[in-house]
Amino acid sequence: MNSNHFTFWPNRLSKTLTVPETTLYDNLTITAKKYPNKAAITYYGQTFTYEQLVTEADSLAGYLEKELGVKKGEKVLLLMQNSPQYMISFFALLRVQAAVVPINPMSTTDDLAFYVRDCNIKQALAGQELHHKLTPLKKDTSLERIIVATYSEYTLAENALGEIPPEVIAPVNVPDDDIEWKDALSAKQTPSPYKGKSEDVAVIPYTSGTTGLPKGCIHTNRTVQANATGAYHWMNVTPDAVALATLPFFHVTGLVHSLLTPITAGGTIVLLTRWDRDYAAKAIDKYGCSHWINISTMLIDFLSNPNLANYDLSSLQAIGGGGAPLPEAVGEQLYERTGLRYIEGYGLSETISHTHFNPPDRPKLQCLGIPSFDVDARVIDPATGEVLGIDEEGELIVNGPQVFKGYYNREEDNRDSHIQVDGKEFFRTGDIVKMDEEGYFFIVDRLKRMINAAGYKVWPTEVESILYKHPAVQQACVVRAPDEKRGETVKAFVVLNDDAIGKVTEDEIIEWSKEQMAAYKYPRILEFTDSFPTTSSGKVLWRELQKKTADQLQ
Incomplete structure (x- = not known):
């Protein structure tokens, strides 16, 4: 294991991090006890406190358990765009120790049929604008019931900062054979005492399926906690941080950095259902957003906004992201506009977001960063498995506390995606990288x-x-x-x-x-x-x- 990167490790930060034994649901309840009246979410003119968030999560959990019979370990589909209901649903499912299966809202009915069958799903929570994709599946799959959320019930349009997406202002229109969100909560069912454990399966995000059928990545509370807690420390997220959430929560980067990390800290989440560069700029100005994790295409669009000079962006303290390298020219443009360097990271669904992060005070452009807490990252010859040296291009392999427990029902893929090196099991990322003499990693490209x-x-x-x-x-x-x-x-x-x-x-x-x-x-x-x-x-x-x-x- 190369340790050159420790020379550039963030100041005053330990080089190892003990993963909490508490669960993701515990994170919410602990924060709610510390800051019950603090704003947890700001959503198109409406604000919700931590006490409200945990109360509604518990109420929905009671309905899931007592009315729908959701049991520990059961896999439940979550098909929503960013919304307070997404967050409530996520924690409600964790409250009953179910496994959240978050799905891309752009999925077709055929796509959804695959996920339902792959996980033998009986219950789903869906946004009103998406539930029509699921209803046909109640006839020929295991899917039985759908709780339908209408986003407009959680907005206050007159206080919004600009145009609201059509699906967010749409009135309630739920068919009789589906369950209205407000009916589920108004039942006021109380769930059984919480007995969640660190090793419980918490979430099963699916890979994009670019190399075959999509594969579900099994993550426990512990693997997710490794990154939620790691990001909390790495990015200096305090209870007074205000996170701009523009990445979708079904995606692991959005889930960890824009939802779970702010909640772990007790910060406020300024939530957008759809990307809108003008609304994002207004939100930074109005709410004093301090942290924004995004993707390079989003930042490129943001910086190309001809109206950007009209907004005060001085509250921003940290901007970063992953998914694709940020072009150097865009990074320089960001620095000229805000005085901030882009903090790039790297990760996969299999690692529930990042395995690498740039040090906030010494980032490099177009760089994946250095291995995060307790990550052993190496570069190998993809054909022979030989470990390569500095500036040699090869496949990135990783070992760390955030690495998933395997693909769901994919034994052959599990064998093929791992390799033993020096007595340790590493996950093969399929990405071609190289490492410089300072221990920073750079993407070369996808192997394919x-x-x-x-x-x-x-x-x-x-x-x-x-x-x-x-x-x-x-x-x-x-x-x-x-x-x-x-x-x-x-x-x-x-x-x-x-x-x-x-x-x-x-x-x-x-x-x-x-x-x-x-x-x-x-x-x-x-x-x-x-x-x-x-x-x-x-x-x-x-x-x-x-x-x-x-x-x-x-």
């Missing part, structure tokens, strides 16, 4: 995304980072394209800044690229587009652009 151009390895992330330096480029995504001579070649999709549209051509950017990178790396093909397809968490769906390229050639 590499472009083989005439025998030369081209990593799209590297090409994208250089394209971002062009003043006309707002976003860039690089994919492979077939080439008669080279086998594969480099193609770039580019979203231009508004003031560059019609003034810069594809050929001009290609010619500029020739001067910026090696001859085998620069894009031979460049295509302008208005926007990129993204996941609801903001990641660019490069595979869709890859498919578009293939379809164009047919």
Whole structure:
């Protein structure tokens, strides 16, 4: 295990961290006892205290247990966008020791059928705008009942800072054969005494399924606590912190950093159901947001807002995120605007968010950071398993307290995704990285995304980072394209800044690229587009652009 990174470890912070034996639900109740009247959530003009949050979570837990018969270990589907009801549902399920199965709201009915069958799910909690996707499944799957939440019941529109998303202001419209949220809470059922343990399965987030069928990642209270507690200390989150929550909670980064960490600290969560750069800026200004964990595409959009200078962003103390490397040019733009360096991290569903984090006082741009508390991270040759040295590119493997307990019902995948090194079991991430002499890790690319151009390895992330330096480029995504001579070649999709549209051509950017990178790396093909397809968490769906390229050639 390399220990060079300890030289740059955050000041006054221990290099190891004992994971609490308490559960995630305990975190909420302890905070509610300490700060009962403190604002836990601010949601489109409405504020909810910690006492209200725990009271409603317990009330819903009573209904789940006494009326629906939810039992310890039962897997329950949670299909909502960011909302107070999402948070209440999450803790209510933990209260009855059920396992939360959080699902992407963009999932189709067929997608949902897979998850329901994979986990033999009987009960679901869903947002009103999403429940129609679930109702067909009550006919031909194990799904029996759905509790439906209407977001508008938790807003105060006249106090909102701007336009409210349509699904958030929609009135109650729940079919008779589903259970209205307010009816579940008004039943005022009391759950049995809480007996939750650290090793209880708490949440089963699913991987995106980009390398086959989606896989459920089994996480206990302990594995999630490792990162919720770690982030609480690493990011200096105090009871007076105000977190801007714009990442979706179904995603592990949003769950840990925008929901669980602020609650562990007793901070306030300013909650957005849908990303809106103007509303986000107004919220920072109005509520004095101090912490904001996001994704690079979100920050790029935020900084390109022509109205940004109208808002006071001085309350921000820490901005960071993961999912995709932040282009260096965007990081510099952030620093010029706020005086803050972007604190990038790295993680996976299998590690319930981060295994790596940049030290807040010494971050590097386009860098995954250094291993977090008690994480052993190494770089290996993906073919031989040999551990590689400084600046050698290979597959990242990790061992740490946040690593999942395995894929649900996937024994073969569990075997294939782990490797023994020096008597320890490591998870194979599938990401190609390298480590510098100071112990900082840098992404090279996904193992499956590499472009083989005439025998030369081209990593799209590297090409994208250089394209971002062009003043006309707002976003860039690089994919492979077939080439008669080279086998594969480099193609770039580019979203231009508004003031560059019609003034810069594809050929001009290609010619500029020739001067910026090696001859085998620069894009031979460049295509302008208005926007990129993204996941609801903001990641660019490069595979869709890859498919578009293939379809164009047919």
